Amino acid sequence: MTTLQPPVAAEPRPAPPPARRDRRSWTGWGFIGPFVAVFALVFLAPIVYSIYLSLFRDQLIGGTTFVGFDNYEQALQDDRFWAALGRVALFLCIQVPIMLGIALLVALALDSGRLYGKSFFRITIFLPYAVPAVVATLMWGFMYGTKYGLVGDFNSAFGWSLPDPLSPDLVLASIGNIVTWEFVGYNMLIFYSALRVIPHSLYEAAEIDGAGQWRVVTAIKLPAIRGALVIATIFSIIGSFQLFNEPNILRPLARNAITTDYTPNFYTYSLSFSGQQHNYSATVAIIMGLITMVVAYLVQLRGMRKGA
Amino acid sequence: MRRRTSRLLGGIALVTSVALGATACGGSDDGSGTEAVSAEDIQAALDKGGTVTVWSWEPTLKTVAADFQKKHPKVKINLVSERSGDKHYTALSNAVSAGKGVPDVAQLEYFSVGQYSLTKGLTDLSAYGADKLASTYTPGPWNAVTEGDQVYGLPMDSGPMALFYNKKIFDKYDVAVPTTWDEYLDAARKLHKADPKVYIANDTGDAGLTTSLLWQAGSRPYKVDGTNVKIDFDDAGAKKYEAVWQKLIDEKLLAPVTGWTDDWYKGLGDGSIATLATGAWMPANFESGVPNASGDWRAAALPAWTEGDKASAENGGSALTVPALAKNKELAYAFVEYANSGDGVATRVSEGAFPATNAELKSTEFLNKEFPYFGGQKANEIFAASAADVADNWSYLPFQAYANSIFNDTVGKAYISGTKLSDGLKSWQDASVKYGEEQGFTVEK
Amino acid sequence: MSTPVTTSVPAAPAEDSGRAKSAPRLRRAKAHRPGRPKRSKLLTALTSLVVLYTVAPLIWLAVNATKTQSGLGDSNGLWFADDFALWDNIHDTFTYHDGVFTRWLLNTLLYVVLGAGGATLLAVLGGYALAKFDFPGKRGIFATVIGAVAVPGTALAVPTFLMFSKMGLTDTPWAVVIPSLVSPFGLYLMWVFATEAIPTELLEAARMDGASEARTFFQVALPLLAPGIVTVLLFTTVATWNNYFLPLIMLKDPEWYPLTLGLSAWNSQAETVGGEVIFNLVITGSLITILPLIAAFLFLQKYWQSGLAAGSVKE
Incomplete structure (x- = not known):
């Protein structure tokens, strides 16, 4: 869903138990050094460079001038930016619960041991994760066609008149569908793995109390995998806020519905690549990064506090 | 307060402007090139040899490059063709910004030449003798690559417009091929009424098509004089266009299929898209993309806005240019000259490219060529006539690539909601004005 | 579709051993639950x-x-x-434009071996350090990593391009490989996994015996981390295999394209004047592109699932 890397894990708030006092030394750097060095080169340096760029303005005519925080002022009053942010927020509020809900239900079904052919389900539902976003979107794009795609085929085969999935009213839902398809198995697997390692003694206790299946789910399973739920939610928030690949690849099929400022990330892309407005693009990206961090942090605080 | 800070940071700003190269100043010394380069200099460079990197997606250049290498064994042409359109311009702008990895020859569509020449990103080829080639080319393309005495590229192909129509469909429903846009509207109604699956054309908003039709209708929305720009879509020509197109949209007579997609190729093949108004380069795409409709289609003159008016317009087409930061300029020019005015032209035309050169457009061999795809029609006669009738005085914005990129954000609204086409054009105008001002142009509305 | 894990034995051996080594505070879950529910x-x-x-x-x-x-x-x-026409399409996919698809496939493999392999190595080393050492700056590292990842990558592409261009890395495989070397998710997973899977006492014992830190890592820690490594390797492989945007910016020369970029170029060939329309090869190429990953997932599933299990148990 994101462009550079797989979604990242949650902040390590419940940090691993501290290592022993006497080993506090620089030895650890010998191990983490290489990671930090490459990370500094490919993440930190461009970010620092972007922050620097965000203080300037360059023009086709007239060159570059220092403008202080003017770009930030402009971005905070930029309707296009806020509209894009609103769109991904809506996406986040609808698509993420649906995706995580399906993933959780499937994970619980798998874990319940009541399915025939469990490993078949586990692997087939996970498969879409292996499909590159480029291929997934091309594929769905072909299928969304109302004339010759799958939608068109259904219409002509059954005499239906399904609405155009790429019309302005539906295109966000269609993008949501692609994202859900790509990541439902991935999230299912995270939940399922968490369920698999719930200490068995808890179930035995529940059995003695005569708790039913549903009670076991709500009282034992869900609280036990709360960490996994929070992690998956945070991945999904970052993914939603950075939504880009899917609308970008789908745009040639729906140019009027998917505008060049459709999502914040798409907006920074257009600013930078169509408009050559690198400075303003960097500004919007930094603001977006800050917003993402704050939201992710709040979700984590809330998720961890609840019932703790 | 800010002023002082800005003076303090002036040095840094200078560094960024070099680093970012939005002004592409890195190579301006070479670019201004007042020093003449003689034919002997070029010949010497050819004898010495070297590698010329060419960024172009024009398929016919493959053969041309091979022929050129045969002729000049010491020269190697490194043709990089996997990128087109936006991705091509992104890569080019990035390379110019970095001042590194810039190709020796770059393809530019006519609408984008102005942007690169204005920012001093291109070599003035008049120093290499390109100014003497004026009479070689038809006026439209030549105007697009020149600015005063400066020549920023050699035209590779051109796109005088024609109306391609599916004869089978027109015959089946007994509808006459329209010669004016009013008749076109009538034909659209008749066809769609006869078979609701048939549309006269597809259109979901295409900046290239709209600007070309405005051009033909006599509208001149862009006036450019250096960094002074005027943008105004409120003229008589634009009114003519809006009147017809608004009806086509309101009455749902245009297929909601976007050009160049899978659906589009299918629609051209199965008769649901009955006409296509576009550049004369289209036949090659018909043959490759719509093989199953061979024999169904024909070409005709573009319908007129007023009966009897012959004015035509260009759609698409591109030039080969030599970036200011190119390393091997003599060789680069030699290749461009070979491909676009020398022997390469004949090779490219024989492979289906549509020329921008007078000699080819007037040759009987060219005019008499029968297109099996068009049922043996001598389509080039229609295209050549259109090329001769292209209306003059058209210019694009020096930031047309950006303006085109936001066309669907603005005018596109007219295709999907109740927004009037004229309001869409107005908001496109406003957004273009805003961008122009942000970029330091003096914009008159 | 057959998988190595049968339904009657929910816990595969590897899964079991992975769990056995996991957190001491968790009591070991038994492989079989009493009174298994009806299907x-x-x-x-x-x-x-x-x-x-x-x-x-x-x-x-x-x-x-x-x-x-x-x-x-x-x-x-x-x-x-x-x-x-499947066989014809496969044949054409591999022979079109002098077999450039094969070249793209090999490039992708190269990027996966160097990029995903390197990313896994760095993540394993880093995760081990975070789990088992206390060192100056440790607290800040992960917070910084998360913060950096929250900044949209598209806007960083141009600054990164300009930097890489100055270093002469653009249009070389390194422009794709180096950014792939950082996998924040991998680091997180290895951190949690190493915390659980390696008893600190074992490390202490090795050190008491006079083993160097490197030797301790390779001989004691690494074998215990195996399931986690497979998991991280698979995830970084997917990320590298599917990488699109950065190569798009960094590479101009089709000689170095990965498959995703090549397929996208073929797809947009239909949008150019005189370009040959080859949607059939785009579709076949897409199919060929995803098959190796699917195969890898199928063959290695018992390993990656156990690695993920230990990773997600942490809160």
């Missing part, structure tokens, strides 16, 4: 709906990979066309 046809049917959703597009892809360019235009997308 439910209804639940199976409902879950099958989800499978239908995830697999249908892949079937569509496979069906349409059997069609010619004109067959794609003429036939219904739901079923096969009259001509079965």
Whole structure:
């Protein structure tokens, strides 16, 4: 869903138990050094460079001038930016619960041991994760066609008149569908793995109390995998806020519905690549990064506090 | 307060402007090139040899490059063709910004030449003798690559417009091929009424098509004089266009299929898209993309806005240019000259490219060529006539690539909601004005 | 579809051993639960709906990979066309433009070996350090990593391009490989996994015996981390295999394209004047692109699932 890397894990708030006092030394750097060095080169340096760029303005005519925080002022009053942010927020509020809900239900079904052919389900539902976003979107794009795609085929085969999935009213839902398809198995697997390692003694206790299946789910399973739920939610928030690949690849099929400022990330892309407005693009990206961090942090605080 | 800070940071700003190269100043010394380069200099460079990197997606250049290498064994042409359109311009702008990895020859569509020449990103080829080639080319393309005495590229192909129509469909429903846009509207109604699956054309908003039709209708929305720009879509020509197109949209007579997609190729093949108004380069795409409709289609003159008016317009087409930061300029020019005015032209035309050169457009061999795809029609006669009738005085914005990129954000609204086409054009105008001002142009509305 | 794990034994051996080493505070879960619930046809049917959703597009892809360019235009997308052209399409995919697809496939493999392999190595080393050492700056590292990842990558592309260009890295494989070396998710996973899987006492014992830090890591820690390493390797492989945007910016020369970029170039060939329309090869190429990953997932599933299990148990 994101462009550079797989979604990242949650902040390590419940940090691993501290290592022993006497080993506090620089030895650890010998191990983490290489990671930090490459990370500094490919993440930190461009970010620092972007922050620097965000203080300037360059023009086709007239060159570059220092403008202080003017770009930030402009971005905070930029309707296009806020509209894009609103769109991904809506996406986040609808698509993420649906995706995580399906993933959780499937994970619980798998874990319940009541399915025939469990490993078949586990692997087939996970498969879409292996499909590159480029291929997934091309594929769905072909299928969304109302004339010759799958939608068109259904219409002509059954005499239906399904609405155009790429019309302005539906295109966000269609993008949501692609994202859900790509990541439902991935999230299912995270939940399922968490369920698999719930200490068995808890179930035995529940059995003695005569708790039913549903009670076991709500009282034992869900609280036990709360960490996994929070992690998956945070991945999904970052993914939603950075939504880009899917609308970008789908745009040639729906140019009027998917505008060049459709999502914040798409907006920074257009600013930078169509408009050559690198400075303003960097500004919007930094603001977006800050917003993402704050939201992710709040979700984590809330998720961890609840019932703790 | 800010002023002082800005003076303090002036040095840094200078560094960024070099680093970012939005002004592409890195190579301006070479670019201004007042020093003449003689034919002997070029010949010497050819004898010495070297590698010329060419960024172009024009398929016919493959053969041309091979022929050129045969002729000049010491020269190697490194043709990089996997990128087109936006991705091509992104890569080019990035390379110019970095001042590194810039190709020796770059393809530019006519609408984008102005942007690169204005920012001093291109070599003035008049120093290499390109100014003497004026009479070689038809006026439209030549105007697009020149600015005063400066020549920023050699035209590779051109796109005088024609109306391609599916004869089978027109015959089946007994509808006459329209010669004016009013008749076109009538034909659209008749066809769609006869078979609701048939549309006269597809259109979901295409900046290239709209600007070309405005051009033909006599509208001149862009006036450019250096960094002074005027943008105004409120003229008589634009009114003519809006009147017809608004009806086509309101009455749902245009297929909601976007050009160049899978659906589009299918629609051209199965008769649901009955006409296509576009550049004369289209036949090659018909043959490759719509093989199953061979024999169904024909070409005709573009319908007129007023009966009897012959004015035509260009759609698409591109030039080969030599970036200011190119390393091997003599060789680069030699290749461009070979491909676009020398022997390469004949090779490219024989492979289906549509020329921008007078000699080819007037040759009987060219005019008499029968297109099996068009049922043996001598389509080039229609295209050549259109090329001769292209209306003059058209210019694009020096930031047309950006303006085109936001066309669907603005005018596109007219295709999907109740927004009037004229309001869409107005908001496109406003957004273009805003961008122009942000970029330091003096914009008159 | 057959998988190595059978349904009657929910915990595969590797999964079991992975769990046995996990956190001391967790009591070991037994492989078999008493009074295993009855299988439910209804639940199976409902879950099958989800499978239908995830697999249908892949079937569509496979069906349409059997069609010619004109067959794609003429036939219904739901079923096969009259001509079965799969073998021709595969042949054409590998021979089109002098076999450039093979080159892209090899490039992708190169990026996966260097990028995903390197990313896994760095993540394993880093995760081990975070889990088992206390060192200056440790607290800040992960917070910084998370913060950096929250900044949209598209806007960083141009600054990164300019930097890489100055270093002479653009248009070389390194421009793709170096950014792939950082996998924040991998680091997180290895951190949690190492915390659980390596008893600190074991490390202490090795050190008491006079083993160097490197030796301790390779001989004691590394074997215990194996399931986690496989998991991280698979995830970084997917990320590298599917990498699109950064190569798009960094590479101009098609000689160095990965598959994703090449397929996208083929797809947009239909948008250019005189370009040959090859949607059939795009579809077949897409199918060929995803098969190796699917195969890898199938063959290695018992390893990555156990690694992930230990990773997600942490809160």
